[in-house]
Amino acid sequence: MPSPVARFRWLRAKLHSIRNGTGAVILPPKVHRLSMSLNYRAHNGHLGAAKFLRECLPRLKFHNPEVDMPVTINREATSGPATLTIHFCDPPDPSDTTSPPTPTTTSKQTKTPTTTATHDINMLNRLPDEIMAELTEKTSATAYTEPPRRPELVEEAEYLRKRREAKLHEKFVARRQGRPKRKGKDGKLVDDGLDELIA
Known part of the structure; x- marks a missing residue:
């Protein structure tokens, strides 16, 4: 089960997506x-x-x-x-002085x-x-x-982005290292140049 912090972050992201986007008028x-x-x-x-x-x-x-x-x-x-x-x-007329409906009134009674x-x-x-x-x-x-986000939320979003990218990089490096190298027509190992990119 996800931790309460992870669930809170997911809920906050969900609320942010509901408040913003196409249809937020x-x-x-x-x-x-x-x-x-x-x-x-x-x-x-x-x-x-x-x-x-x-x-x-x-x-x-x-x-x-x-x-x-x-x-x-x-x-x-x-x-x-x-x-x-x-x-x-x-x-509605702004000059209307009728009292607003109380919480005890049902929706059927409201006009x-x-x-x-x-x-x-x-x-x-x-x-x-x-x-x-x-x-x-x-x-x-x-x-x-949307009102401007608090600085700590911006820092947290940047931290989570970098952490997610680091995890993806580690997963890619692990998959790349476990993959056998391909041989060319002359029997030599072919270097595709990806090892330099992930170094």
Whole structure:
């Protein structure tokens, strides 16, 4: 079992990958719902939609937890549309003085916004970057910028990189030394020059 330090580093790297990358945008208050519809099988143009679902949607949900993002996956069809529907609503009035819902209230009691307009994005035969670019353009979303990392984290990342490279170098040297040398046409051993590179 990995040590707690190794698990913590893995978790920190995972959180960093969720916070940053394609899909790390903050949607405006006028967007209250993003609904996806695609096929289970990724062929016939649904591969980009499947990648968007796997890579971009978790980042969107991380930065916009209040936006509802249902996904409909059709497991029977082998062809058909792959759409991402943006549901717009009237933005909340900042002058509204009603008290916010208490933690004891259920989600059914909270008032759901009414959809005033929708926009469909066709995801067939498109890359996740193209889908995300159109989503950002249609919603006027703002890209998330990661705050600068602390110096000790930068030093730790550099240390881990050098350590990983040293382990790979040791493994390559061990494999190279255990490999028999090849003989040429004249019966002499052939030097391929790799021994000088790993010295």
